[in-house]
Amino acid sequence: MNIVLIFLITIFSISLFFYGKSKSKTISIKDNIKLNALPKFYGYYLVLWCSIPALVFLLVWSLFEPVIIKSIIIETAANQGATFNDKNEANLIYEKIKAIHLGTYFGDIDSILKESALAYAKFINLFTNSKVVLIFGIIIASVIYSLKKIKNNNKARDDVEVILKGLLFVSSLIAILTTIGIIFSLLFESIKFFSVINVFDYLFGTNWSPQRAFVRDASSITAAELEELKDAFGFIPLIAGTSFIAFIAMLVAVPIGLFSGIYMAEYASIKVRRISKPIIEILAGIPTVVYGFFAALTVGPFFRQIGENFGLTVSSESALAAGLIMGIMIIPYVSSLSDDVINSVPQSLRDGSYAVGATKSETIKQVVIPAALPGIIGSVLLAVSRAIGETMIVVMAAGLAANLTINPLESTTTITTQIVMILVGDQEFDSPKTQSAFALGLTLFIATLILNYIAQRAVKKYREKYD
Amino acid sequence: MTNIKIKSKNLNVYYGDKQALFDVNLDLNEKEVTALIGPSGCGKSTFIRCINRMNDVIDICKVTGNIEMDGMNINDKDLDVVSLREKVGMVFQKPNPFPKSIYDNISYGPKIHGKGETKSELDQIVEKSLKKSALWEEVKDRLDEPGTSLSGGQQQRLCIARAISVNPEVILMDEPCSALDPIATAKIEELIDELKKTYTIVIVTHSMAQAVRVSQKTGFFHLGKLIEVGKTEKIFKNPDNKMTQDYITGRFG
Numbered sequence A: 001m002n003i004v005l006i007f008l009i010t011i012f013s014i015s016l017f018f019y020g021k022s023k024s025k026t027i028s029i030k031d032n033i034k035l036n037a038l039p040k041f042y043g044y045y046l047v048l049w050c051s052i053p054a055l056v057f058l059l060v061w062s063l064f065e066p067v068i069i070k071s072i073i074i075e076t077a078a079n080q081g082a083t084f085n086d087k088n089e090a091n092l093i094y095e096k097i098k099a100i101h102l103g104t105y106f107g108d109i110d111s112i113l114k115e116s117a118l119a120y121a122k123f124i125n126l127f128t129n130s131k132v133v134l135i136f137g138i139i140i141a142s143v144i145y146s147l148k149k150i151k152n153n154n155k156a157r158d159d160v161e162v163i164l165k166g167l168l169f170v171s172s173l174i175a176i177l178t179t180i181g182i183i184f185s186l187l188f189e190s191i192k193f194f195s196v197i198n199v200f201d202y203l204f205g206t207n208w209s210p211q212r213a214f215v216r217d218a219s220s221i222t223a224a225e226l227e228e229l230k231d232a233f234g235f236i237p238l239i240a241g242t243s244f245i246a247f248i249a250m251l252v253a254v255p256i257g258l259f260s261g262i263y264m265a266e267y268a269s270i271k272v273r274r275i276s277k278p279i280i281e282i283l284a285g286i287p288t289v290v291y292g293f294f295a296a297l298t299v300g301p302f303f304r305q306i307g308e309n310f311g312l313t314v315s316s317e318s319a320l321a322a323g324l325i326m327g328i329m330i331i332p333y334v335s336s337l338s339d340d341v342i343n344s345v346p347q348s349l350r351d352g353s354y355a356v357g358a359t360k361s362e363t364i365k366q367v368v369i370p371a372a373l374p375g376i377i378g379s380v381l382l383a384v385s386r387a388i389g390e391t392m393i394v395v396m397a398a399g400l401a402a403n404l405t406i407n408p409l410e411s412t413t414t415i416t417t418q419i420v421m422i423l424v425g426d427q428e429f430d431s432p433k434t435q436s437a438f439a440l441g442l443t444l445f446i447a448t449l450i451l452n453y454i455a456q457r458a459v460k461k462y463r464e465k466y467d
Numbered sequence B: 001m002t003n004i005k006i007k008s009k010n011l012n013v014y015y016g017d018k019q020a021l022f023d024v025n026l027d028l029n030e031k032e033v034t035a036l037i038g039p040s041g042c043g044k045s046t047f048i049r050c051i052n053r054m055n056d057v058i059d060i061c062k063v064t065g066n067i068e069m070d071g072m073n074i075n076d077k078d079l080d081v082v083s084l085r086e087k088v089g090m091v092f093q094k095p096n097p098f099p100k101s102i103y104d105n106i107s108y109g110p111k112i113h114g115k116g117e118t119k120s121e122l123d124q125i126v127e128k129s130l131k132k133s134a135l136w137e138e139v140k141d142r143l144d145e146p147g148t149s150l151s152g153g154q155q156q157r158l159c160i161a162r163a164i165s166v167n168p169e170v171i172l173m174d175e176p177c178s179a180l181d182p183i184a185t186a187k188i189e190e191l192i193d194e195l196k197k198t199y200t201i202v203i204v205t206h207s208m209a210q211a212v213r214v215s216q217k218t219g220f221f222h223l224g225k226l227i228e229v230g231k232t233e234k235i236f237k238n239p240d241n242k243m244t245q246d247y248i249t250g251r252f253g
Helices: A002-030 A039-080 A087-102 A111-152 A156-196 A199-204 A223-229 A236-267 A270-285 A288-309 A319-343 A347-355 A360-389 A392-397 A415-423 A432-466 B044-051 B081-087 B102-112 B119-132 B152-164 B182-195 B208-214 B232-237 B242-248
Strands: B004-015 B018-029 B033-037 B061-069 B088-091 B170-174 B200-204 B217-222 B225-231
Touching: A002 A039, A002 A111, A039 A087, A039 A111, A039 A156, A087 A111, A156 A199, A156 A432, A236 A270, A236 A319, A236 A360, A236 A415, A270 A319, A288 A319, A288 A392, A319 A360, A319 A392, A347 A360, A347 B088, A347 B152, A360 A432, A360 B102, A392 A415, A415 A432, B004 B044, B004 B200, B018 B044, B018 B200, B018 B217, B018 B225, B033 B044, B033 B208, B044 B061, B044 B170, B044 B200, B081 B088, B088 B152, B102 B119, B102 B152, B119 B152, B152 B170, B152 B182, B182 B200, B182 B208, B200 B208, B208 B232, B217 B232, B217 B242, B225 B232, B225 B242, B232 B242
Parallel strands: B033 B200, B033 B217, B088 B170, B170 B200
Antiparallel strands: B004 B018, B004 B061, B217 B225
C-alpha cells in the first residue's frame, strides 16, 4: 500500500512540474505580468509542495501506526478475557493475532484470539483507509495552496531555495545522527561489558579466551564464575597482535609507497605517470577478501615452504603473511597521498636548490622530502589506521589464536578478527562474550580516531605552510 | 677595458614548438651589473636561465647556439652542471628560502659542494655570506630559527646569502625586488652595488628606475629578440632604437 502511495505521489509530482511550468508561462503571457522566477521554479515549487508534506505524513504515520494498533489490540484482547503476566506474553499474543490475520498461524484458535483477530482486521482496514484519505487530503490542500501562490507569490525562487537548503540540512543531519547513534550503541554495550569485567582487567590482561564465557547470562554469573572470567578478557594480546601486523604492513607499505610516490612525483614523465598511477590505484580497488585468500592460500604456504627449507617452523597462518599482504594493500594509500604532497611542494624550492648546484636526488632528499614531511607523516598515519582496522586479510591469513608473541612466523590475531570470531554464529546477547565485541569495537574506534586526528592535524599544518 | 665574462652568440631557445629567444648576442662584463629590461614574456628570464642551465629543469626546453663563460661552453652537453651552478648563483623573483633554519639555508650549498668540512669552517662561511648580504646584524642571534620566519626583504637577502655561500663568480637575479616593498628594495639595491665589486651580476627587472640605479649596462628585449644593448646611461638617455625609446618612455609594455 505504501509503495503504491509513494508511486502515486511521484507521478502526481512529475505531472505537476509540467503543469506549474506551463501555467506560470500562460499567466505571464495572458496577464502580461513579469513573474519574478523562471517558469521551472514554479514547477519545482509545486513538486516540493505536493510531495514533501505527503511523504513526511506517510513516514510519520508508518512509524506510529503499528505501535498504536498494537496497544489497541492488546487492550481488546485483555477485554476479551486474555491473560498475560508480563510484556513478553502480551507481545506473544499480539504476534499470534497478527499471524491469524495473515493466515500463517497453525495452532489452536480459541474464541479470544478469534475475536481479537477480527478486531485486528477491522483496525488495519480503518487505519489504511484513513491513511489514504488523509494523504490525498494533504496533497489536494497543499497543491491548491501552492497553485494559488503561482499568481501572487513571485518568490517561488526563494521558497525553492529555502526548501532545498532544508533538504540538504536534513541529509547531513541523518549522517551525523547515525554516527552518534553508532557511537552510543558501542558505548552502552561496552558499559554493560565493563560492569561484569573490570576495565583494568580488560586493558591490562594478557590472556584472551572469551569462549570461557560462552552462553552465560551476564545477570546469572556467580561470584566464582566471575573470578574465573576475570582473566579471560585480556586486551594486551590483541593490541599486540594488531600493532605487530600493522607494523609489518607498514614495513612493506611505507618504503615502497613512499619511493613510488617520489618516483611518480619527481621522475616519471607525464606519459608514464598517466599510465602507472591508475595501475597503482587499482591495488586499492581490489576487494580485501581477494587479498585475504591470496594471503591464506598462496603467500602463507609459500612462506611455510621456504621456512621448512631453512629448518624453521612456520605456521601456515602467520603474522608475516598477513602483514605482508596488508602492506601491499596499503601501498596505494601511501604512494598516492605522498605523491600529492610532494607535488604540492612549490617548484621555487626545487629551483632554489638546483641553483646552488644540488642534483636532483640531493634536492629531493634535503629539500623536497623535509618540506613535504608533515604531509607524508599524515599519509602514513592514515595508512596505519587503515591497517589497524583491516579485518578480512587477518581473519583469513593470520589465525585466531591470541598468542602474545613477537615471532612473525607464528600465528597471531587482531582486534578486528576477534570481533568477527565473537559475532559469527548464534549469539546470546547478554553474554559477556558477545558484549566484549562492543568493547573491542569501542577501543578500536578510539584508537583509529586518535590516529586520524593526529594525521589530519599533520596534513593541515603542512597545507597552511604553502597555500 | 673591462673583461667580458659571459658571451652569447646566436643563442636560440625553444619551448616545444614555440621559440622564446631569437639569435641573442649579448656580452656581460666582469664585475659589472647588467640589467635586462623588456615587457613580460620577452625572454629576459629565459636568457639568464641559460647562463646557469636552469632551463634543463624544463623538459620541453631546447637551447641552441653558443653561450660561453670565460671561454667555456656553457651549452656543452658534457658540461658538469653542478660545478657550473657553483660558479653561477641565482636569486629568484619570489624569495624561496628552504623550510629549514637560517643557518641550514646558507650551509646547504657549501655542504653539497663539500666545502666547510668542519663545523667552524661552516660557521665562517655562514657568517661571511650573511655579512656580505647585509643580513648578519639582523639574524646573528637567531640562526636556528626557520628561514621562512623572516620578513620578505630579509628572506630575499637570505636567498642572496645562499647564492653567495658557494662563492660564485656570477650572480643571476630574476626580478629580485618584484615581491618587495620600497624599503626592502632599496636595501637590496644597495647590496647589489656592494656585491658588484666581487661578482658579475645580471639582473632582470621591470623597473626602469631600478635598472638606471643599479646597472652599468642595459639590454632591452622584445618578443624574444635583443633589440638594443649598451651603457645604461646611453640606453636611457639616448637610445638608438625607436622601440627602446618607446619602451623606456612608457609608450608600451
